[in-house]
Amino acid sequence: MNHHLLQSNLGITFQNQTILKQAFIHSSYVNEHQLERTEDNERLEFLGDAVLELGVSEFLFSQTPAMSEGEMTKLRAYLVRESTLSSVAKSLDFGTFLLLGKGEEASGGKERPSILADVFEAFLGALYEDQGFNEVYDFLEKHLFIYVEPSEFISTMDYKTTLQEIIQQQSGKTVAYSIIEERGPAHDREFVAQVKVNDVITTTGTGLSKKEAEQRAAKEAIDRLES
Secondary structure, three states: OOHHHHHHHHOOOOOOHHHHHHOOEOHHHHHHHOOOOOOOOHHHHHHHHHHHHHHHHHHHHHHOOOOOHHHHHHHHHHHOOHHHHHHHHHHOOHHHHOEOOHHHHHOOHHHOHHHHHHHHHHHHHHHHHHHOHHHHHHHHHHHOOOOOOHHHHHHHOOHHHHHHHHHHOOOOOOEEEEEEEEEOOHHHOEEEEEEEEOOOEEEEEEEOOHHHHHHHHHHHHHHHHHO
C-alpha cells in the first residue's frame, strides 16, 4: 500500500515509516502469510487507545469548563465509541491502506466498524511513538473533535436522570414528559417535547429524535430550577 499517499493526504510525514506501516497490518494478514518477523497493529492499538483517552480528556477539560466530571465522562465515551472512530477512519480512507487476510477482506473487513476503529487507534499509537502527544492532539483537533457537532452532545447528556435526581430530593414533586409536536417530512422529522415538573414548571425542547427533544426539555427544566 502507498503510505506516502496517506501521509500526503494527512499532511503528516513519519520519521519511522515502519511503525506507520505496522499500524495498518491486521492480525489476519500476519497469520495468513505466516510472517513471524512482522508485527500486527494490536500493540499500537493498545497504546493508541490510551493516548486517545488522554487527548479527548484534555480537550474536554480545557474546552468545557462548565461541565461536571460526570458530563465529561459521558462526552468522552461518546467521542471514543466505535461508531465515531470508525466514521472518522472511513472519512480518512484508512480502509484503503489496511492489510487484511484474504478471508477477512472478502467478508468486508475494510468496511467493518470494529476494524476501522481499531486501525484508527493503532494509527494514533504510531503517531504518538513517532512524534509525541502534541502531534496526536493536533491530529485529533483536525479530524475528531470537529467531527461531532455540538448539537449532538446534548443526546449524550442524561439530563432526564439529573432532573429526576433533583426532584427526588424534594418530596411530593413529579415529572411528566410528552411529545407535543412533530414537524417536517418523515425523512427529516423534528420533535418537540414538553416536561412538566409538578404541573408548575413547564419547559420544552426540540430535537431530531424524541429522546433528544426530551433531553433538551429536561435541561431547560434544570436550568429553570437552578435559577
